[in-house]
Amino acid sequence: MTINVGETVFFGAARFCRIGAAIVLVGIAGCSSTNTGGPVPMAETAGPKDTGTFPNLNIPPKVAAKQFTNEERDAKLAQLKADENRQGAKKGGGPPVSNQAALTDLAKKHGPQTLKQIEGKCDPALDPTCK
Template sequence: MTTGIEKAADLSAKFSFTMAAAAMLLALSACAGGPAVDSQSSASSVAAGNVVGPRDTGTFPNLNIKPGQAAPQFTDSEAKAKLAALEADRRTAQNPGRTAGARNDSAALRKLGATHAKDALREIEGKCDPALDPTCK
């Protein structure tokens, strides 16, 4: 008769073996290549211009050629204008209510914050105000 510990150890060994087998199958499937490509089909795809990525030209690359600019450079005035626009956007994002013409309700919100807890407790405890709750008795 086996104990619970022996059963757990046997189950752990089986699980480890299964995981090792799955890892080996995964590694072997990564090694399997697709269908073999003959030289004529690859030559026709090169001629058609369907090549993506590097291609073998049979020569070494010339590393002395200076690469060109990826995009035209900003002038100083364009850079200052873009920085000013970004700064304006940053200020707007920090305080969106002020720029949208919203009114300043901070005093009313402070008053509501000070009285809201008292009103809520009064309603919860059953000592409600009929002015606040018309269903209050």
């Protein structure tokens, strides 16, 4: 019974009346406006004007500070390069490895040993507190 009521309400001949009424209401709402001032007056003189508001995109901004000269730019770039080189020298500054074979062996064994500890299969050689 509910299905028949739904078909009658939504798919019957009455839907045309509802659609027509909705179109009429939208048309009436669209035609009523509150603009009674008429057309907007045009500017009397062409060109940018300072309105005192921010930002006025018609007037180019004034420079806030003195620009660098080429000599100042080169001096600052040289200082930055010197700082970069000083930092680069610190980056690789570790003691040289004396026994590469021992480190390679440690890398091969480290993963399986860690997994044994994690999984609870403790090895007394790795963990003296393990029993």
